[in-house]
Each structure stands twice: as structure tokens, then as C-alpha cells.
Amino acid sequence: MVKIAFQSPFAHKDEPKKEAAEALVAEQDPEVATHSREGSSGRCLLTLLGLAFILAGVVVGGACIYKHFMPKNKMLRGQMCYVGEDSQNQAAEPYFLPIAEEADIRETDNIAIIDVPVPKFSDSDPAAIVHDFDRLLTAYLDLHLGNCYVIPLNTSIVMPPRNLIDFFAKLATGSYLPQTYLVREEMIVTEEIDNVSGLGIFIHQLCIGKKTFRLQRREKLIGLQKRSAEKCHIIRHFENVFIVETKFCQQ
Numbered sequence: 001m002v003k004i005a006f007q008s009p010f011a012h013k014d015e016p017k018k019e020a021a022e023a024l025v026a027e028q029d030p031e032v033a034t035h036s037r038e039g040s041s042g043r044c045l046l047t048l049l050g051l052a053f054i055l056a057g058v059v060v061g062g063a064c065i066y067k068h069f070m071p072k073n074k075m076l077r078g079q080m081c082y083v084g085e086d087s088q089n090q091a092a093e094p095y096f097l098p099i100a101e102e103a104d105i106r107e108t109d110n111i112a113i114i115d116v117p118v119p120k121f122s123d124s125d126p127a128a129i130v131h132d133f134d135r136l137l138t139a140y141l142d143l144h145l146g147n148c149y150v151i152p153l154n155t156s157i158v159m160p161p162r163n164l165i166d167f168f169a170k171l172a173t174g175s176y177l178p179q180t181y182l183v184r185e186e187m188i189v190t191e192e193i194d195n196v197s198g199l200g201i202f203i204h205q206l207c208i209g210k211k212t213f214r215l216q217r218r219e220k221l222i223g224l225q226k227r228s229a230e231k232c233h234i235i236r237h238f239e240n241v242f243i244v245e246t247k248f249c250q251q
């Protein structure tokens with residue numbers, strides 16, 4: 001059976017060998033006839049094998065699709081508040097402004113993807129932030145401007161993935177007091193990055209098709225301060241027990 005199956009496509013391809021192959025088939029025909037029972041059980045086995053392959057394909061394919069389209073981890077949600085400043089009225093009671101976040105933190109990939117939705121009571125921009133602990137890079141996608149900003153990951157601000165997961169868990173159970181303080185940082189937009197493929201798969205996914213710029217912390221640029229002409233945007237976010245106000249200024 002198996003021999004015939006191998007040789008018949010061979011015979012179609014190769015004309016001179018066709019006759020020989022046919023002779024071989026003819027020769028083996030009686031054998032096949034006498035072994036027709038074995039043959040049918042063989043076919044049955046092949047069919048089963050085929051079905052098993054198809055089934056395996058469906059299972060593997062399904063798993064791949066699931067892996068691709070379902071979030072690996074459930075989204076973690078957290079909210080913290082900071083004391084707002086009322087410059088007009090010094091005697092006013094302190095009031096708290098909320099910052100909410102949704103985070104997808106994957107320990108296996110060493111990555112934290114944080115969504116900052118449109119803030120309810122503040123002038124900051126909604127954003128998507130990727131902290132890549134393998135590449136040691138942070139990327140901010142300002143969803144208001146549609147621009148991406150990349151800077152080395154500041155490990156003294158951003159908790160590592162395991163600690164971030166624990167922190168969000170504490171926020172969810174309310175065992176952490178969500179009233180905190182604000183840390184300000186100021187960034188200068190420097191050069192544009194033309195090709196984001198060298199920045200790791202996650203930042204690539206975030207920034208592909210967006211105008212992407214490198215950032216530099218303000219304190220490193222003393223002497224280059226022409227603040228009046230600058231356009232600045234802010235994103236308020238947290239990846240530690242305090243809120244960070246990141247200000248991006250275009251020179």
C-alpha cells in the first residue's frame with residue numbers, strides 16, 4: 001500500500017520511469033487485493049491519523065489565537081489621589097484629585113503596560129505607557145497629541161513588575177491609603193526617532209506609525225532654557241506609591 005502511494009506521483013512526474021512504475025503497480029495489484037482487509041484498516045488508521053492532525057492543528061491554532069487576542073493577565077486597576085493646589089486661595093481646604101490607571105503587567109516578559117484614561121478633573125493628557133525592563137526603556141504615547149516619547153527607564157521611580165502587581169493588588173483591596181504626593185519631572189523633546197523597530201517589540205507596537213521622539217530630563221540641559229516659547233503637555237501617572245507629573249516640552 002505504502003509503496004504504491006509513494007510511487008504513483010513519481011510516475012506522473014517522470015515519463016521514462018512511468019512504464020516501470022506501472023509494471024510495479026500491476027505486479028503488486030494481486031498483493032493489494034489479497035491484503036484488502038489490511039488495506040482498509042490501514043486507510044482507517046491513516047484517516048484517524050489525519051483527523052488527529054487536524055484536531056491538533058485546531059487546538060494549537062486556537063491556543064495561538066487565544067494567546068494573541070486575549071490579554072495574558074487580567075487588567076489591574078488602581079486609583080490614587082494627590083493634593084491639588086489652589087494658587088488663588090491659599091486658605092482653602094486641601095482637596096484631592098484622582099488619577100486612575102489600568103495596567104497589564106507581565107512578569108514573564110518583564111513589561112508593564114499602563115493606560116491612563118482621560119483624567120476627570122485635570123489638565124493632563126490621556127496616555128499609554130510601556131515600561132520595558134529588558135530594554136530599560138520607557139515609552140509614553142500621548143493619546144491627545146498622538147506622539148510617542150522614549151526615555152531610559154528610571155528604576156528609582158518605576159517599581160519592577162512583581163512589586164507593581166503587588167501594589168495594584170493592595171490598591172484594589174484598599175489596604176493601601178490611596179492619598180499621596182506629586183513628584184514633578186520635566187522633559188525636553190529632542191531628536192525624532194525614524195525607526196522604532198530597534199526599541200523592542202512592545203514599544204514598537206505602541207509607537208509604530210506615530211511620530212516618535214527621544215526625551216531628555218530638563219536638569220541635564222542647564223543653559224538652554226527658553227521656556228516662554230515652549231509648548232508643553234503633561235501626563236500624570238503612577239508606577240510607585242507617589243504620582244509623577246511628567247511634563248514634555250517641545251523647544
Ligand SMILES: *[C@@H]1O[C@H](CO)[C@@H](O)[C@H](O)[C@H]1NC(C)=O
Binds near residue numbers: 183
Ligand atoms: C529618576 O527620577 C528621580 C526623581 O524624579 C530623579 O531625581 C532622577 O534624577 C531620575 N534618574 C534618572 C537616571 O533620570
Ligand SMILES: *[C@@H]1O[C@H](CO)[C@@H](O)[C@H](O)[C@H]1NC(C)=O
Binds near residue numbers: 197198
Ligand atoms: C528599521 O530597523 C530595522 C533593524 O533595526 C531594519 O530591519 C528595518 O529594515 C528598518 N526599517 C526601516 C523602514 O528603515
